[in-house]
Amino acid sequence: MAVTTIEAGPAEISAGPAPAAPRRASWRKWIEITVFAGPALLVYLTFVFVPVGLAAYYSVFNWNGYGPLEDFIGFDNYARALTDSVFLNSIVHNLIIMVASLLVQGPLAIGIALLLNRPMRGRTFLRLAIFVPYVLSEVIAALAWRLILQPDGAFDSMLESLGLGSAAQLWLADTSIAMWTLFAILSWKYIGLAIVLFLAGLQGVPPELTEAAQIDGATWWQIQRHITIPLLGPTIRIWAFLSIIGSLQLFDMVWILTGGGPANATSTMATYMMQFGFQRSQLGYGSAVAVILFFISLAIALVYQRTVMRRDLEGAVTTGAS
Structure with a gap:
């Protein structure tokens, strides 16, 4: 019986052209990014980076806002x-408001949020009433408080009706108390946002x-x-x-309530910039102040993110990657 031996040679595999699907997917991804992020990026560049660049350019000139830029003075502004002691005091005022906000508004908002998070009658109304000041326009709120706190105004009349007429002060015109009066108004205006944020955060605490x-x-209390x-x-x-x-860039409420006065007792970097840049027609100098304000805010924001928020950002990146 003959046995037939079959020798199988090595299979020849021909490599065809690489599939074009990954390349099309990559192009599609970039097109989607361009379509959805492009307009927002264009608006951001137009209204953030371009003004900052123009301010930096104007800041090296002695310019009043009219005519060509010819008087180059370098970094003199x-x-x-x-x-300038007034500007340095304005920086101090911004820092005072910033620290006071963290030490006063933060604990107060946390306490109120913890109380409002418990079942009680009228909780929805209380939440709404606390958030109303934040919804109000800064201009309306500032004008209202300016009328209330004027001499012989509604607040002084209330003190007098309670038998505390001797406690009446020049609330916005006394250099010794104007800053603290301003801070009290700012706390009333913005604490509602903090309370709403904390109430939202409390919803993420597991009840178990x-x-x-x-x-x-x-x-x-231990819980x-x-x-x-x-x-x-x-x-x-x-x-x-x-x-x-917000404390570093504070402007509108201060400008309407006190204009930075009395005697620069409540001036901030933004009101100082407005005073010299527009009221005194020193646009070159005002631009320099704006650039300084920008870099102070940027430096503090970067330091805060790299130190305090570092763990939160790393967690977000890890979660997104997984």
Whole structure:
């Protein structure tokens, strides 16, 4: 019986052209990014980077806003601003408002949010009433408080009706109390945003942790201190970041209430810039102040993000990557 041996040679595999699907997907991805992010990026460049660049350009000229830019003075405007006691005091005022906001508004907002997070009658109305001042226009709120706090105004009349007429002050005209009066108004105006943010953050606290702590015999305060507030940390850090940037760029409420007075007691970097840049027609100098304000805000924001918010940002990147 013959046995037939079949030798199988190596299979020849011909490599065809690479599929074009990944390349088309890459182009499609970039087209989608361009279509959706392009307009927003264009608006951002137009209204943020271009004005900053123009301000930096104007700041090296002695220019009143009219005519060509011919009187080049280099960094003299910056040297003038950084050696002006009024401007340096304005920076101090911004820092005072920033620190006071963190130390006063933050704990007060957390306390109110914790109380409003508990079941009670009229909770919805209270939340709405607290948030109303933030919704009001800055111009309307500032004008209203300016009328209320004027001499013999509504606030002084209320004090007098309560038998506290001797406590009446020149609330916005006394250099010793104008700053603290301003801070009280700012707290009334912006604390509603902090409370709403904290209430939203409290919704993310798992109720199982609170129930377990209650079973273990923990008091309400111990639960808030050791469970709720630590879990509210990311929301607190985000609010603090917004508060810091808002305090550095504070302008409208101060400008309408006091104009930076009396005797520059409530001046901020933004009101100082407006006073010299527009009221005194020193646009070159005002642009230099604007650039200084920009870099101070940028430096503080970067330091805050790299230190305080570093853990939150790393967690967000890790979550997104996974």
